[in-house]
Amino acid sequence: MSLKDLELYKSHIHEYGFSVINTVFSEGEIEKIIDVLNSIDTSRENFRKSEDLFAIRQFLKEIPEIKDLIFNDNIKRIIKDIFGEKYFVVKSIYFDKPETSNWYVAYHQDLTISVDKKTELSGFGPWTTKQNQFAVQPPLNVLENIFTIRIHLDDTDENNGALKVVPGSHAKGIYRPETIDWTVEKENICKVEKGGIMIMKPLILHGSNRTTNGKKRRVIHIEFSDMELPEVLQWSERMN
Structure with a gap:
């Protein structure tokens, strides 16, 4: 990845709210990550298990040994050059959408952050409070400042739940999905190769369809910010 490439990705994210960068992880690096995931005890309370979805909240806290595998040189460089020098992790989730999943997600924006308490x-x-985890909708400038990286452990396209987005919608503030004017807006399906990443701004309208091709879709979702919250509040998953 040359500096010129990173500048192009950065301007694409600024204008459209997302970008896809393939070959960020080698085949070997992805296999090591999958090996760790296959060896974990899935009965813990931060793990959510259903026929349609397996999810681990506070992923990097729950599986700390995976951190060194995720933050390879490419990811570190992307964070520094596209996001900025002072960005840190504020949230992490692992999603496994199984081959037979009927799970789909309607268009929405990611409007909450995870914090340490309610005040x-x-x-x-x-x-909102889920399993002693506090989430809140913060002021708009906090949301506008966040970048999300989605690391793909499987080839993902429209047939196994690739994200669909409305390009440019991240720049329109709080945008209610029921008000999308499809005569003006377009939909973009974000295909990502195994070992690739999608970067997105949480305010971009996004959703995903059901799996129809019988293929897995495993994604590690990590959010980053460089903003401190007001003194009484802390990011619940803050990690440099």
């Missing part, structure tokens, strides 16, 4: 704070709300 009355101007501009923050509504709040």
